[in-house]
Amino acid sequence: MNLIRNYRNWRRYRDTVSELSRLSNRELTDLGISRSDIHYVARKTV
Numbered sequence: 427m428n429l430i431r432n433y434r435n436w437r438r439y440r441d442t443v444s445e446l447s448r449l450s451n452r453e454l455t456d457l458g459i460s461r462s463d464i465h466y467v468a469r470k471t472v
Contacts, residue, residue, distance in 0.1 A: 435472040442468035 446454070446464045454460065459467055 439468050439472050442471050 443464055446459065446467065449457075451461060454464075
């Protein structure tokens with residue numbers, strides 16, 4: 427079960443990083459996120 431949960435968490439993290447990375451700097455600023463915070467924000471989703 428841990429393996430499955432870890433995989434799902436990793437996928438959620440990668441999907442979040444991918445989606446946020448596609449946004450423009452303007453869109454990220456509107457969300458209150460800087461480009462350097464993307465990995466931090468994605469880790470919080472897991």
